[in-house]
Amino acid sequence: MNSWIEKQRYIIDFTLSSLLRRKVKNIGLLVLYTLIVFILASMMFFTHSIKREAALILKGAPEVVVQKIVAGRHDLMPIEYLDTIKKIRGVATAAPRLWGYYYDNLVKANYTLLVPPTQTTTTNISRTTVVENEPNSQSVDLTKPLYEVNGTKLESGTIIIGNGVARLRQIAKGDYMPFLSFDGNVMNLKVVDTLSAQSELVSSDLLLITEEDFRKLFGIDKQFVTDMTVVVNNPSEMPTVAAKIKKRLPQARPIIRDEILRTYESIFNWRGGMMIVIFSAAVLAFVIFAWDKASGLSAGERREIGILKAVGWETSDVIQMKFWEGAIISLTAFFSGVILAYIHVFFMGSPVFEPALKGWSALYPNFSLTPFVNIEQLTTLFFLTVLPYTVATIVPIWRAATIDPDSAMRFTGD
Amino acid sequence: MRKSSLFFYSLITELMVLSLLLLYGAIDKNTQQESLQEKAMLVETLQLTDLCLFTEARYTRHLSQADLNTAFQDHPVSLEHFPSGSFTQPSFTGMGSHEQLD
Amino acid sequence: MIELHGIRKVFNAGNPSEFTAINGANLQIAENQITVLKGPSGSGKTTLLSIVGCMSRPTAGRVHLNGREITSLPERFLTDIRRKTFGFIFQQPNLIKGISVLENVMLPAYPLGEKRSQLRIKALAGLDELNIGNKSHSNVEWLSGGEAQRASIVRALINNPSIIIADEPTAHLDSKLSYRFMEIIEKFKAEGKTVIITSHDPLVYDAAIVDRVITMRDGQIEV
Numbered sequence: 001m002n003s004w005i006e007k008q009r010y011i012i013d014f015t016l017s018s019l020l021r022r023k024v025k026n027i028g029l030l031v032l033y034t035l036i037v038f039i040l041a042s043m044m045f046f047t048h049s050i051k052r053e054a055a056l057i058l059k060g061a062p063e064v065v066v067q068k069i070v071a072g073r074h075d076l077m078p079i080e081y082l083d084t085i086k087k088i089r090g091v092a093t094a095a096p097r098l099w100g101y102y103y104d105n106l107v108k109a110n111y112t113l114l115v116p117p118t119q120t121t122t123t124n125i126s127r128t129t130v131v132e133n134e135p136n137s138q139s140v141d142l143t144k145p146l147y148e149v150n151g152t153k154l155e156s157g158t159i160i161i162g163n164g165v166a167r168l169r170q171i172a173k174g175d176y177m178p179f180l181s182f183d184g185n186v187m188n189l190k191v192v193d194t195l196s197a198q199s200e201l202v203s204s205d206l207l208l209i210t211e212e213d214f215r216k217l218f219g220i221d222k223q224f225v226t227d228m229t230v231v232v233n234n235p236s237e238m239p240t241v242a243a244k245i246k247k248r249l250p251q252a253r254p255i256i257r258d259e260i261l262r263t264y265e266s267i268f269n270w271r272g273g274m275m276i277v278i279f280s281a282a283v284l285a286f287v288i289f290a291w292d293k294a295s296g297l298s299a300g301e302r303r304e305i306g307i308l309k310a311v312g313w314e315t316s317d318v319i320q321m322k323f324w325e326g327a328i329i330s331l332t333a334f335f336s337g338v339i340l341a342y343i344h345v346f347f348m349g350s351p352v353f354e355p356a357l358k359g360w361s362a363l364y365p366n367f368s369l370t371p372f373v374n375i376e377q378l379t380t381l382f383f384l385t386v387l388p389y390t391v392a393t394i395v396p397i398w399r400a401a402t403i404d405p406d407s408a409m410r411f412t413g414d
Numbered sequence: 415m416r417k418s419s420l421f422f423y424s425l426i427t428e429l430m431v432l433s434l435l436l437l438y439g440a441i442d443k444n445t446q447q448e449s450l451q452e453k454a455m456l457v458e459t460l461q462l463t464d465l466c467l468f469t470e471a472r473y474t475r476h477l478s479q480a481d482l483n484t485a486f487q488d489h490p491v492s493l494e495h496f497p498s499g500s501f502t503q504p505s506f507t508g509m510g511s512h513e514q515l516d
Numbered sequence: 517m518i519e520l521h522g523i524r525k526v527f528n529a530g531n532p533s534e535f536t537a538i539n540g541a542n543l544q545i546a547e548n549q550i551t552v553l554k555g556p557s558g559s560g561k562t563t564l565l566s567i568v569g570c571m572s573r574p575t576a577g578r579v580h581l582n583g584r585e586i587t588s589l590p591e592r593f594l595t596d597i598r599r600k601t602f603g604f605i606f607q608q609p610n611l612i613k614g615i616s617v618l619e620n621v622m623l624p625a626y627p628l629g630e631k632r633s634q635l636r637i638k639a640l641a642g643l644d645e646l647n648i649g650n651k652s653h654s655n656v657e658w659l660s661g662g663e664a665q666r667a668s669i670v671r672a673l674i675n676n677p678s679i680i681i682a683d684e685p686t687a688h689l690d691s692k693l694s695y696r697f698m699e700i701i702e703k704f705k706a707e708g709k710t711v712i713i714t715s716h717d718p719l720v721y722d723a724a725i726v727d728r729v730i731t732m733r734d735g736q737i738e739v
Contacts, residue, residue, distance in 0.1 A: 373436060
């Protein structure tokens with residue numbers, strides 16, 4: 001056993017020596033390989049974490065959201081719908097929502113304006129919304145008046161802004177923010193608080209505003225709301241209730257919480273455009289490597305194998321040497337790539353992906369991801385990179401078997 | 415030092431760094447529970463439906479609330495006007511259940 | 517004791533380019549002697565030497581090493597016998613470029629898994645003995661022709677073989693270095709090793725220390 005270990009060490013010694021002979025080529029190969037693993041692993045870490053985070057955060061999303069669709073577009077909903085919905089069997093309670101978008105010409109950003117739900121609605125919701133694994137979700141905060149964030153009351157003429165908005169506009173508590181209302185008037189609203197930086201992943205672009213100001217800003221009549229949220233008696237009946245709503249109100253489009261969660265489950269799916277581009281580029285590069293490796297041995301390598309065999313190496317020793325050659329490069333590249341990816345995604349906030357994720361948006365949330373790591377995915381990545389590369393390195397060695405040890409004797413030129 | 419030792423030391427170092435990172439991640443995950451809970455709470459109190467990932471268009475800002483007629487929903491591989499659309503995919507599940515309701 | 521019985525070696529059998537390198541060679545090589553295979557190029561000396569050294573198999577005939585029939589052994593056993601019994605010195609030094617002299621010299625011992633500290637001592641001692649100890653850490657590219665050959669001799673000896681096989685060892689050496697080589701060969705004999713050399717260099721086959729000269733021509737041994 002000892003001599004077996006010693007033998008492997010000798011072979012590794014020799015393999016490293018011969019790898020170092022072609023420094024530029026092999027270090028270049030290692031760097032490229034590391035880069036591929038880095039990109040794939042970053043992608044994996046990022047998408048997995050964001051999915052897990054979305055699943056945890058959005059557990060408290062509305063059970064059913066009912067929109068009104070007119071000619072394929074969202075339309076304002078008459079408030080009468082509320083009574084119709086409330087009468088449907090299985091519906092515990094329903095509440096109107098008022099929200100919309102505001103385009104800020106100054107910084108070219110879109111904000112989400114939202115009227116916080118009234119206290120009564122939420123108390124009702126919290127009665128039935130049992131969120132698993134989150135014992136604190138029904139904490140005292142929910143009983144506070146809802147127009148209040150961190151002890152600051154949201155009153156007419158005031159707004160509470162998300163941290164992203166504050167950062168982008170460089171405004172803080174006490175500042176005024178002008179808005180252009182539907183009829184061309186300027187409304188100056190006072191910022192009374194900002195939502196925490198920690199919550200940016202859900203609140204970065206939010207502007208909390210009172211119902212009165214919201215209607216004044218957009219000119220929405222009292223009898224209309226944006227959409228409605230519904231709480232059902234039995235959460236397992238959500239689809240049934242949604243179907244009933246659809247039947248009763250043909251113009252309505254109910255969206256159940258499961259659908260919201262599933263949307264984020266499938267976000268950044270590998271079939272997504274950019275993902276498939278990155279992925280196929282990586283795979284292609286890898287295939288080129290593998291092909292380069294498998295395409296055979298150079299004259300120099302054949303000569304070397306001839307010498308090794310002449311001085312007493314068996315074919316199996318040569319195969320072991322090639323195995324280590326593949327293993328050294330792929331193991332080093334794998335671990336370096338994964339470590340770099342981890343630092344990239346969880347410590348540096350994915351700067352490599354940022355330009356693509358940002359897209360055209362002027363307001364980009366500043367969030368740090370919770371490091372959810374899927375060991376299964378890591379293992380898959382390991383087998384998808386280390387294994388094929390090592391195999392591709394060994395495969396051409398069948399040619400080595402055809403190199404006779406006496407080829408070294410017949411070699412006369414230099 | 416022997417080259418093979420150098421290789422094994424560097425491999426062990428890398429393994430250790432990785433396991434430290436994973437360990438740190440596991441601990442950090444617990445400390446970040448607070449932040450997760452804060453976000454979850456905000457979602458619940460404000461009745462939010464989506465993550466604020468892409469603010470460039472309404473159908474990317476509220477992915478799950480997008481109507482079925484916006485560009486995003488056109489075709490799974492259609493080229494997007496907005497780059498973020500190419501990262502995401504339409505919720506087929508939502509479309510499915512919607513068709514059933516029609 | 518090496519015995520060859522009716523050795524034939526045919527290259528490219530069945531092809532138009534088929535040719536017979538050795539045609540029915542019978543030979544006995546005694547232990548602790550210096551035997552020289554002499555003959556013009558193309559006479560089959562090198563081919564015969566590679567068969568004797570278990571590097572290639574004869575097309576027909578048998579080889580006995582110390583009474584044991586080795587021609588039909590599978591590759592693994594043959595390699596094992598080769599690296600423990602034979603030390604090879606080639607016409608070219610055949611050192612592997614880009615790695616140090618020391619590593620080159622230790623190469624044949626790698627598959628045996630010997631303890632490194634011991635192997636190193638052995639290799640350094642061997643290099644010292646041939647006066648190239650000071651070059652042990654330089655790359656082989658920096659060696660002169662004579663130094664390279666001495667390094668390849670140290671490599672041939674690293675597994676302490678009982679039979680040394682040298683193929684045209686003086687072909688690329690000047691007279692001075694060739695004499696030096698013959699001195700080294702003499703030392704092998706004094707240590708009790710068997711030496712088999714192919715050469716068409718009179719400096720080799722006419723040397724006083726040579727015990728036996730076998731002449732080859734057209735793949736056959738001339739009696």
